Every structure is written in structure tokens, then in C-alpha cells.
Amino acid sequence: MASTSEMGSADFETLVSTSDVELLKRAWRNEKAAPEILQYEAALVDRAKEQIELVEETIEEYVEDGIDPLVVSLYQMDLDRTQFLLRSYLRVRLLKIEKFMFHNHKSEEAQQRLSEQEKVFAKRCAGDLEKHFEESVLVKLPENYQSVLKQSLISEVDDMVPQPHLDTFVVCRSNNFVSLNLYEEGESPETVEMERGDLYFIRYKIVRGAIESGKIDLI
Template sequence: MNFNDILKDFETEAKGPKLESDKHRADDIQRLTDTWIKEKSVPELLPYAGELLDRLLVGVRKQIEFIEMNSIELQQDEREIKLLLVIVENELDRVQFLIRSYVRVRLSKIDKFAIYLRSEDEELSKLSSNETVYMEKHLELLMDLYNSQFLASMPEGLQALDEVAAGISMVEKPEYERPVFVKCKRDNHVLIDDDEIELTRNGIYVMRYSAIRDLVSNGEVMVL
């Protein structure tokens, strides 16, 4: 039984204050969990889950307000509301952890691939407006640091950070050939070096991300 089941049972039986229920809350928390796992597991930056986070943040604010409003009644009628507040606080901590961790994972990728992201329109569209502002500011500070420490003293032809020399680019990009664990939601197949690999429903596989990138994008496989 998870926190949502406990909260539902307690609200049904308790005579104390009621938390405004949201029938989509549990689904949104599960979507956030799946989105967080996927973002942590794949090498590239995925599209920002803006609508999902907006809904969850509204729920977080409601839960905080509920806790603040009812905490003052603990001394008056402690037995009726203390358990409910503990349950709500635990769920709140869980959702806040997921949101913070999701944002941190994305920011670490933005820091790592900033030059690449800002040079590709498709990649840039994956960022939220706040992430775009963060990326530009972070890159500006990084360039100022590099210039003040060593780039300014080097020949002009060696100062660029996006140079391509001998076919090797200085711009760091996602490692699409990195292996990832995936679980298939239905029977499928992928092509790897002209070989067709059969994937069975509920099967778990380890393979190059480039081979299953499209399946991850359309939700046909789940990244573990």
C-alpha cells in the first residue's frame, strides 16, 4: 500500500480536517517518477516536462498550506490530525525530492552540453525558458573565466571552444552509443549494424542507446 492509499483510507475514516483530493495526483507522481528515471538513464537531454511539473507544484503548494493551517490545531485535538499531517508531510517530501532530483539531473546535462545545446535548434527547444536563461548565464560566466585564466593569452586561432581539428570536435555531445537498460512494453524489433534484434514484451535488455532512441521517445520501451 502506498501513501495515496493510506491517505485515502485515513480521510474516509477520520473525523478531522480533509485534504483537497486530486484524482490525477497519483498518476502525475508516477509520471514524474518515470520521467525522472528516464532523464537519469539516457545520455541526452530530454524535453522538459513543463505541464507535469506545473500541476505537481500546484499540488505541493496546496499540501504546504494544508499542513500550515492544521498544525496549529495539534495541541487542541492532536489525535485527530497528527497522523494525517505525518502522511501528508511524507508524501510532500517524496514529491519534492523527485522534483529537485529531476531538475538537478537536467542542469548537470545543460552544464555539460551547453555549447552543443545552444547550437542546435532541436536541442534548444527541449529547454524551459528558465533553463535557457540559466544555460546562457552559466556559459557567459564560464567563458569569462576561461578568457581571464588562459584563453586570452593564446593565439587567436586557438581561442575557440567549438573548434573542429583533424575531424575531432571540441564540443562535448551526448554519448548516443552508451549502453542502457530497457524493458519492452510490447513485442518489437531494432536494427543494430544491419542485424534485426527481436524484442519481446516485458523483456529486459542492455543495448546501445542509439539503437532504441526512437522507441524510448515514443514510449514503446521503458528505460530502467
Template sequence: MFVANYLKTGLAGIDFTDCSIEKYMFHIRKTNELWNRLSKDEKEFTNACIEDLKQHLEESVLSKLPENYQSVLKQSVTSGEDDMVRSYLRIRIQKIEKYMFHIRKTNELWNRLSKDEKEFTNACIEDLKQHLEESVLSKLPENYQSVLKQSVTSGEDDMVPEPQLDTFVLCRSKEYLTGIQLEDGPVDDRSKLFEMEPGVLHFICYKSIKALVESGKIDLL
């Protein structure tokens, strides 16, 4: 309770009714006034929570990412920047939830997930299927009861949302790159190769630089 009271008075305007040592462990660990108020057992508990989280992130998430992402997130965890890590994981989970059917049937994406994320994806798919079948699909004609297709006559899974790779993104190259094939603009221009100077900002179709982003040569901003 002392942690909750301290945060309520020290960080005005934020509701900390669900405050706990586990939730604010990084903040507590790097704040001497809070750390010194913990008992010996509470300090051991806090350190154990931090180490468990680090291990979980490294085994289930960080090891699946490009090396440049790994170094940034590892540094974030080590320095106690838990808000950044939580934000990253929250966005990652949201994307999995949004595109779970597409991820499940696409080997390239499925193999990027950790064991826990695969279990989470499968659970989400089963939960959504059950919900749709019980609340909607069971009440429709048999030809329209598919979760993935509009009807049995559909040639593909036309009810499965997919990421929009033709979205334009702001990016910056880490090195001089040439031979980039543009995927947007007039048809005549798509045969032209594009160059990127290191450190220069570009607003470009994601599909054109997808492989370079995944290899760590280009950063999205």
C-alpha cells in the same frame, strides 16, 4: 530556529545548519508536529512557497516533458516528495551545464528547454567563455583562441562534448514493440529487426531506442 532544532534532534547524523522553512517546506507541511508549531503567518508563507514551486515546475519544466514524465513528477510534487523532484532538477541542470554548447546549437534539444533554462544555458556559456578567454585563451596564439575548436583549421566544433548515444542502458517496454533497428553489434546483425515484449528487461544501445524513449513507449531503469 525551532525547526532546525527539531530536525537536528529528530534526524541524527545529518547537518541542518542551513535549515529553513523554505528548504523543508514539504516535510514541514506533512509533519503535524512541525506544522502545528508554525504561526499563522509562517503557515501562509509555507503554503505560498509550495504553490509557487509547483507553478514554477509546471510552467518551466513539466510542460516540456513527455506526458508519462509529467504525471510522475506532478504526483511527486503533490505528495511532497520534494527530494525526488530536487534530484531530478539537479541532474537536469548538471546535464545542461555539461552539454551547454551542444544543446545551444542543436535545435531539437534547445527547443525542449524552458525559458528559464534557456536563460541559464546562455548565462553559463557566456560565463565559461569569459573565464576561458581571460585565464587561458588570451595567452595562446591567435589560431588557438577558439572556445569551440582546437584551432582555426578544425572543420567542426571538436571541443564541444556531446552525449554518448551509443551507451548501453537498462530499459523496459510498456507494450509490444517490433521493427527496432539495432545500432550496435556486428555489421551483419544491424540489418535485423529487434522485438521487445512488454515488461521484459533489456540491455541495449540507447541510440537504438532513443525515439521510443522520447515517445514514452520505453522506460529507462
């Protein structure tokens, strides 16, 4: 989202000095820890896939060339670790898409965070489940109660759509000095200042923006 344009020079330096595996690990941890689905790291995933393919080819060549089996097995281990990260990252996202299927389907913001393939998956998932519910249960209910999204026709909002619980608490660690606003309506202004490396249990909404800009990691 707004992450690239807002990135300061300090953030840029950490990006340059950080390997893709580190970035992938960060994305994986954030995705696992955040209650809602985060922006899909398209460029990062593409780079990781490329590197995985490259190493796979290299390993094949090494085997053909009769390179020391020890070296080959070490390369294989490194490859396995990166693949695990990538797979787990994508799977966590699929789990979240399934969990908040109907919410993702109608929320513009959530839609934009998905990759093209994930969008297709989300759409088909929601479609299939809706069809299944309709055929197996809803069609047999009184007319007022046939919506997948609403408890009954008199509900003004979609009150049967599970939404990510954004008031939940997460554990975070700051990468730089950050000052965050704790202020909410009906409260007095209050900020929390985090030094680099500080660990906090904190309400997700407060750090939402800082995660996106890479100032804070969830752990």
C-alpha cells in the same frame, strides 16, 4: 516533441490510470539514465508544483485545526517524497546542461528540449564559461588557438565541444509489446521484439524514439 500526437489509445489509457507521481518518477528515471537531455515535461512539472503547494496548504490547515499529529506527519512524508522526485529531476537536468553546455547552446534540437528557465541558465552558463576561458587562458595563446569551440583555426568542425555519447548502452523495460529496428548502415536488417516487462541492455539510439513515446522506460 512528437509524443502527444503519436500516442495510441493504449498509451492514453496508461496515462489516465497513472498518477502524476508515477509519471514524475518515470521522467526522473529516464532523465537520469539517458545520455542526452530529454524533452522537458512542462505540463507534468506544473501539475506536480500545484499539487505540492496544495498539500503544503492542507498540512498547515491540519496543524491549525489540531488534527492527529500522526496523520500530519504521514502527509508530510508523502509531500517530501514528491518534492524529492521533482528536485532530483530538475537537478539532473541542470547537471546535463552544464555537462554539454556548448553542445546544447548550438544544437537546435537540444535547445527545444529545455524549459524557458533552463534556456536562460544554459545561455548564461555558456557565456560565463566562455568569458572566463578567454580572459584567463585563451587571450594568451597564439591567435590560431583562441577558440573555445575549436582546437585550432584549421579545424573544420567544432571539435572541442563535448557531446552526449549516444552510442552508449542503457537498461530498459518495455511497457507494451514493441518491435525495434536494430538496423544500421552496413548491417543486415534485424529487429528485436520486446514483450511487456522484458529487460534489455540496449544501445540508446535504438530506443530513443520509444522512450519519447512512452513505450519504453529506462531503469
